[in-house]
Amino acid sequence: MATMLDVSRRAGVSKSTVSRVLNGTAKISEATREAVFKAIEELNYRPNVLAQSLSKQETNTIGLVIPRGSNTSQYLGLLIEICQELADKAGKFLMITQVNDQPDGGIRAIRSLVDRRCDAVLYYNNSFFDRYNIQGDELSDLIDELPVPLVVMNCFLPRHPDHCVWFDHAYGARLPVDYLISQGHTRIAYIAGPLNQRTAQLRLQGYENALRGAGITIDPLLIVEGDRFYSGGYSACNQLIQQQSEFTAICCFNDLTAIGALRALQENHISVPDQVSLFGFDNESILDYLTPTVSSVQLSAHAFVTHAMNLLLAKLNAEDISIPEASSFTGDLVLRQSVRAL
Amino acid sequence: MATMLDVSRRAGVSKSTVSRVLNGTAKISEATREAVFKAIEELNYRPNVLAQSLSKQETNTIGLVIPRGSNTSQYLGLLIEICQELADKAGKFLMITQVNDQPDGGIRAIRSLVDRRCDAVLYYNNSFFDRYNIQGDELSDLIDELPVPLVVMNCFLPRHPDHCVWFDHAYGARLPVDYLISQGHTRIAYIAGPLNQRTAQLRLQGYENALRGAGITIDPLLIVEGDRFYSGGYSACNQLIQQQSEFTAICCFNDLTAIGALRALQENHISVPDQVSLFGFDNESILDYLTPTVSSVQLSAHAFVTHAMNLLLAKLNAEDISIPEASSFTGDLVLRQSVRAL
DNA sequence: CTGAAAGCGCTTACAG
DNA sequence: CTGAAAGCGCTTACAG
Numbered sequence: 001m002a003t004m005l006d007v008s009r010r011a012g013v014s015k016s017t018v019s020r021v022l023n024g025t026a027k028i029s030e031a032t033r034e035a036v037f038k039a040i041e042e043l044n045y046r047p048n049v050l051a052q053s054l055s056k057q058e059t060n061t062i063g064l065v066i067p068r069g070s071n072t073s074q075y076l077g078l079l080i081e082i083c084q085e086l087a088d089k090a091g092k093f094l095m096i097t098q099v100n101d102q103p104d105g106g107i108r109a110i111r112s113l114v115d116r117r118c119d120a121v122l123y124y125n126n127s128f129f130d131r132y133n134i135q136g137d138e139l140s141d142l143i144d145e146l147p148v149p150l151v152v153m154n155c156f157l158p159r160h161p162d163h164c165v166w167f168d169h170a171y172g173a174r175l176p177v178d179y180l181i182s183q184g185h186t187r188i189a190y191i192a193g194p195l196n197q198r199t200a201q202l203r204l205q206g207y208e209n210a211l212r213g214a215g216i217t218i219d220p221l222l223i224v225e226g227d228r229f230y231s232g233g234y235s236a237c238n239q240l241i242q243q244q245s246e247f248t249a250i251c252c253f254n255d256l257t258a259i260g261a262l263r264a265l266q267e268n269h270i271s272v273p274d275q276v277s278l279f280g281f282d283n284e285s286i287l288d289y290l291t292p293t294v295s296s297v298q299l300s301a302h303a304f305v306t307h308a309m310n311l312l313l314a315k316l317n318a319e320d321i322s323i324p325e326a327s328s329f330t331g332d333l334v335l336r337q338s339v340r341a342l
Numbered sequence: 343m344a345t346m347l348d349v350s351r352r353a354g355v356s357k358s359t360v361s362r363v364l365n366g367t368a369k370i371s372e373a374t375r376e377a378v379f380k381a382i383e384e385l386n387y388r389p390n391v392l393a394q395s396l397s398k399q400e401t402n403t404i405g406l407v408i409p410r411g412s413n414t415s416q417y418l419g420l421l422i423e424i425c426q427e428l429a430d431k432a433g434k435f436l437m438i439t440q441v442n443d444q445p446d447g448g449i450r451a452i453r454s455l456v457d458r459r460c461d462a463v464l465y466y467n468n469s470f471f472d473r474y475n476i477q478g479d480e481l482s483d484l485i486d487e488l489p490v491p492l493v494v495m496n497c498f499l500p501r502h503p504d505h506c507v508w509f510d511h512a513y514g515a516r517l518p519v520d521y522l523i524s525q526g527h528t529r530i531a532y533i534a535g536p537l538n539q540r541t542a543q544l545r546l547q548g549y550e551n552a553l554r555g556a557g558i559t560i561d562p563l564l565i566v567e568g569d570r571f572y573s574g575g576y577s578a579c580n581q582l583i584q585q586q587s588e589f590t591a592i593c594c595f596n597d598l599t600a601i602g603a604l605r606a607l608q609e610n611h612i613s614v615p616d617q618v619s620l621f622g623f624d625n626e627s628i629l630d631y632l633t634p635t636v637s638s639v640q641l642s643a644h645a646f647v648t649h650a651m652n653l654l655l656a657k658l659n660a661e662d663i664s665i666p667e668a669s670s671f672t673g674d675l676v677l678r679q680s681v682r683a684l
Numbered sequence: 685c686t687g688a689a690a691g692c693g694c695t696t697a698c699a700g
Numbered sequence: 701c702t703g704a705a706a707g708c709g710c711t712t713a714c715a716g
Binding site: 015028029 | 701702703704705707708709710
């Protein structure tokens with residue numbers, strides 16, 4: 001690969017001049033400019049970004065750490081696309097890496113980006129209690145230690161509320177239950193996510209809070225654990241049906257779970273919504289094309305990611321951002337055919 | 343940030359020694375080793391990967407360029423996860439970047455990774471005729487010009503068959519049509535993808551080839567263009583219904599299209615599969631949870647991506663791989679309730 | 685076992 | 701307008 005020295009020789013000038021031509025950092029006579037460009041062309045020269053970065057002591061790069069197990073998530077594409085777009089606008093290169101399936105995978109991914117001298121790092125935390133996921137404390141320690149800003153998405157860090165952006169899952173999960181209660185339902189079942197995950201715990205809490213708020217006793221038989229995929233929703237719903245507890249509605253951890261449950265209900269000739277009302281969570285676009293269409297809760301992933309990136313960029317530019325309360329995001333109810341008043 | 347010089351001073355040794363301790367590249371007395379590690383600890387030192395790479399003239403990094411508009415694709419997560427895993431195994435850092443929405447976005451993304459001295463680059467081509475996508479010729483020129491290996495996924499490059507891995511879309515799309523014909527269907531409709539995209543064109547060809555092969559006249563009225571999303575399938579199917587052409591089966595560009603079509607059929611009280619058989623394409627896992635479950639064609643994305651990464655790694659290691667014919671991948675029929683014999 | 689020096693490919697004061 | 705030189709933070713022959 002041709003270097004700047006090669007170019008300078010071919011053009012009959014010094015390295016410095018080539019550098020200046022390339023960076024437009026000084027007046028250069030038209031003749032030498034042309035000579036330099038000619039040499040660049042002939043040698044097919046491309047600057048070594050590593051050397052540039054080392055020399056300038058800046059990389060203009062933002063690091064993004066994406067989670068594993070994301071092949072079932074429709075959020076991943078959105079996350080990347082928004083970050084890319086905002087990084088572009090800010091004139092930064094977005095360097096993406098994925099955590100690998102090892103202990104400390106998350107921390108190592110972050111460090112690896114910092115070691116490559118990213119100006120700042122955005123970390124998407126999949127769920128607190130994932131097998132190899134970072135604990136909140138480790139993240140907080142890391143934020144204290146790192147020489148560059150780190151913003152964490154999807155978890156709340158008590159010691160660093162201004163470094164994280166999170167969803168209020170409990171609040172969001174409460175919405176459909178409150179609504180069902182307002183429509184006269186009292187026997188409301190819940191198919192949870194994997195309860196070793198923080199997100200699943202919080203959403204279950206939201207369900208329980210709603211019932212408690214309405215003075216309805218929580219019936220443990222009406223709470224079944226799924227696996228956040230279709231199959232878990234399917235078998236959990238079958239369990240609900242088989243144990244013959246009476247219920248008039250089911251709220252689910254997420255949409256996939258609800259779709260699995262819907263299938264189980266239909267196989268058992270239980271009509272939705274005539275006999276059972278159904279709520280998903282996430283508001284994936286397929287819900288509009290199921291029969292019946294399925295109600296859900298919409299988390300504004302777009303606003304969420306945008307906020308996180310803007311927070312990061314603000315920290316980068318050392319803008320004195322007042323800690324925005326909006327770093328916590330809630331959800332909105334989306335009603336469709338799957339729900340009816342009792 | 344502490345540098346190696348800082349560490350060496352604190353430990354009372356030379357930079358060289360610190361480097362050797364860190365890299366285990368020479369016998370070092372236990373005493374100095376400890377002193378060095380102590381200094382590293384105290385200064386919270388982390389090597390500058392940029393400087394290392396520049397000095398060693400190697401980065402041990404593989405670049406991956408992912409497409410835009412991937413927020414609706416379930417392949418993106420799989421693509422990244424497999425590449426990450428194989429890169430890990432090969433001891434390489436995987437640097438991911440996304441093409442941005444500008445002319446030459448693809449080429450610029452590739453170049454940008456090469457400028458960062460990736461050892462090799464893997465490029466996922468979304469579709470030939472996307473707004474800003476690279477043309478095959480440009481890719482071939484790039485392969486000739488770049489100083490590092492470039493492997494291209496999802497398109498066929500006549501000049502570089504050994505640098506690309508692709509699906510035989512026409513073949514895959516032919517499978518369900520052949521099957522339907524074998525089951526006595528002759529009036530088979532097709533809801534295409536956006537026909538300005540190469541993939542959509544090829545799959546439509548597969549449909550037409552099957553009909554021709556069976557001596558069935560192609561009825562233009564039975565071919566409608568969708569948009570590869572639910573909504574396009576929905577309206578295309580409504581169009582088929584309204585124009586009252588007789589048909590006993592519908593094959594679709596992809597599963598989303600089929601799901602949209604299913605909704606339209608159900609709204610019109612047309613029974614699947616009693617009155618109309620239905621095929622999707624891609625075999626997304628939701629198909630098992632629809633009512634009825636929907637037949638499809640499975641492309642082995644896993645094998646596909648694995649093959650591409652292995653091809654890249656082989657080129658990196660200059661292994662003399664005989665050009666594998668298997669660089670073209672086909673699909674498999676997956677039959678479910680949505681199809682019946684006539 | 686360890687250090688001094690040159691080099692990786694750039695940028696940027698400092699001179700002229 | 702342009703060049704020589706020092707420096708970015710490492711690695712690695714070359715000596716000893």
